[in-house]
Amino acid sequence: MARKMLIDGEVEKPNEENTHYDFDLFVIGAGSGGVRASRFSTQYGAKVGICELPFHPISSEVIGGVGGTCVIRGCVPKKILVYGAAYGAELEDAKNYGWELNERTDFNWKKLLHKKTEEIVRLNGIYKRLLSNAGVKLFEGEGRVIGPNQVELIQLDGTKISYSAKHILIATGSRAHRPAIPGQELAITSDEALSLEELPKRAVILGGGYISVEFASIWRGMGATVDLFFRKELPLRGFDDEMRTVVAKNLEGRGINLHPNTTLTELTKTEGGIKVRTDHGQEITADVVLFATGRAPNTKRLNLESVGVELDNRTGAVKVDEYSRTNIPSIWAIGDVTNRMNLTPVALMEGTCFAKTVFGGQPTAADYNHIPCAVFCIPPLSVVGLSEEQALENSNGDISVFTSTFNPMKNTISGRQEKTIMKLVVDAESDKVLGASMCGPDAPEIMQGIAVALKCGATKAQFDSTIGIHPSAAEEFVTMRSATRRIPARKPKANI
Numbered sequence: 001m002a003r004k005m006l007i008d009g010e011v012e013k014p015n016e017e018n019t020h021y022d023f024d025l026f027v028i029g030a031g032s033g034g035v036r037a038s039r040f041s042t043q044y045g046a047k048v049g050i051c052e053l054p055f056h057p058i059s060s061e062v063i064g065g066v067g068g069t070c071v072i073r074g075c076v077p078k079k080i081l082v083y084g085a086a087y088g089a090e091l092e093d094a095k096n097y098g099w100e101l102n103e104r105t106d107f108n109w110k111k112l113l114h115k116k117t118e119e120i121v122r123l124n125g126i127y128k129r130l131l132s133n134a135g136v137k138l139f140e141g142e143g144r145v146i147g148p149n150q151v152e153l154i155q156l157d158g159t160k161i162s163y164s165a166k167h168i169l170i171a172t173g174s175r176a177h178r179p180a181i182p183g184q185e186l187a188i189t190s191d192e193a194l195s196l197e198e199l200p201k202r203a204v205i206l207g208g209g210y211i212s213v214e215f216a217s218i219w220r221g222m223g224a225t226v227d228l229f230f231r232k233e234l235p236l237r238g239f240d241d242e243m244r245t246v247v248a249k250n251l252e253g254r255g256i257n258l259h260p261n262t263t264l265t266e267l268t269k270t271e272g273g274i275k276v277r278t279d280h281g282q283e284i285t286a287d288v289v290l291f292a293t294g295r296a297p298n299t300k301r302l303n304l305e306s307v308g309v310e311l312d313n314r315t316g317a318v319k320v321d322e323y324s325r326t327n328i329p330s331i332w333a334i335g336d337v338t339n340r341m342n343l344t345p346v347a348l349m350e351g352t353c354f355a356k357t358v359f360g361g362q363p364t365a366a367d368y369n370h371i372p373c374a375v376f377c378i379p380p381l382s383v384v385g386l387s388e389e390q391a392l393e394n395s396n397g398d399i400s401v402f403t404s405t406f407n408p409m410k411n412t413i414s415g416r417q418e419k420t421i422m423k424l425v426v427d428a429e430s431d432k433v434l435g436a437s438m439c440g441p442d443a444p445e446i447m448q449g450i451a452v453a454l455k456c457g458a459t460k461a462q463f464d465s466t467i468g469i470h471p472s473a474a475e476e477f478v479t480m481r482s483a484t485r486r487i488p489a490r491k492p493k494a495n496i
Contacts, residue, residue, distance in 0.1 A: 031068020
């Protein structure tokens, strides 16, 4: 009954009209999603409290920081390191543009590390001010749920204090996962990789997702020898296969050693470094071994199951409905802790929808269609909508695929042998563009605009009728006139 009344726009339950709570909303976790939900809820008149662990660049069960993973030990510091790594190749490319670089050019890792830390400290302060300016009460400490409307805060001195709240929002994100192999304690995760005191000369990376290929590009761009191990034939499982092939080729072209269909079975400390053994019997010694084998929802210390909140048996993620509500009517969850679509902008969207639903009288379910994303390898990959494989799986009709592969104008002078590829996946019958992808310089900047078009339901004819910006790489998206291939439908059409 409570859920129906809320979705109908009535926030109060009859038996709660005279109930007093310390807060209308208490949020556990002040990352991107938690901060967004808190701020937007105050705009609807809610009294909001939020708690977060004390700040440190490297997280643990008792250390975190306002801003969360993305700001402190994720997207932002990662992108700063990607920028830093890209300059090495840019300096090489500059020579054919007339820049005479006669003196030896050295890279100062400690300087970049210091500047990166300065930036995340600045952003941490900005997020705190955003909360303060919105009227959100910030508590530093570890939060846990002790009842449907009760939160316990373990303060920095170990003392405990509890608060009541009409609604509780879980926004604790996720943490890096370590595979259980002998010697796993010798490896690091992305947290530590962003704050290493010394730049490794030899790096081994285990994993085939975003983080693995990004750090492979970072360390290789800074001069390290990099060996990348992953279980599949290609990295970036779940992305368009054609794009995965291009990314793998580019990684190899930049000097990264790829080891497909391979995993690590043991790590051993030696005088020369960390020796890794693979399931094929190969041995490599490295200065650093990075585990980039996924992330797990951060629910272990929240006491959720004891108050009846349902968690996923396999991942530990909080189970929620389309409005981010758990099976306990007063408890909600957003972001990576729910393991839906684990991207910072998605957590922001979920936080906005939560505030509208609970305090704005506007029941709003998050829309997970046409969400663009990027992998910041060098050069980057960016996509929106369906891959070719997904389109074939989901479509009842033929699929037309349009591709363009070319040498970027900049490379014609620099001499760099690295192609850009763009791709549109189109429903042949309706002419609707189902997906777009690009691997090449500035791909994320270009794809953000393409995402707007797909969100609006753009057709291939509308792409074709759009005037391009010349000379630019982006204009290729509106000049791909002829289909590269047309693939017959895999599913029979319904007989209506």
